[in-house]
Amino acid sequence: MTLDELRADIERRVPVHPECGDYAQAATGEPYVEVVIGGERKDGGGMPAYATSEQHAIRLLHEALLNYIGAHSGTLYWRIFPEVASYEWRRFDDWAFDLMGSRTFWAGYARLLVSDKPQIQPQTLSARAA
16 A cells, blocks of 8 residues: 555545645644644654554554544544654663664654534635735
8 A cells, every 4th residue: 555545545434624724723623633643743742653664564554543533433634644654763881882673663653633623714814814
């Protein structure tokens, strides 16, 4: 599965607002939710889990997004579309500062809101300023 396929699958399951937001709050006035591998991330906390490959990260992020949208009803408001990124962990010898090994981990992230509350403001800042 690719990230485009992941997004398309999520968008098939719920109504989607046509614009991607560019503000801290969705059109309903509610804050967006960060969904990462392992579930929702609260208040900018750390990543609860990592994956061992890009495909594994996409699969785990897909599961986390399905869990989130399954627990909420209404319209989907995107702030940040699903994405994955790799991180390299390196271990050094404490005394000689020699690289003893490294490993790549993958994280998945999306920022969105599914809400059945009515829209009270435009989804984008540029529309709010007009």
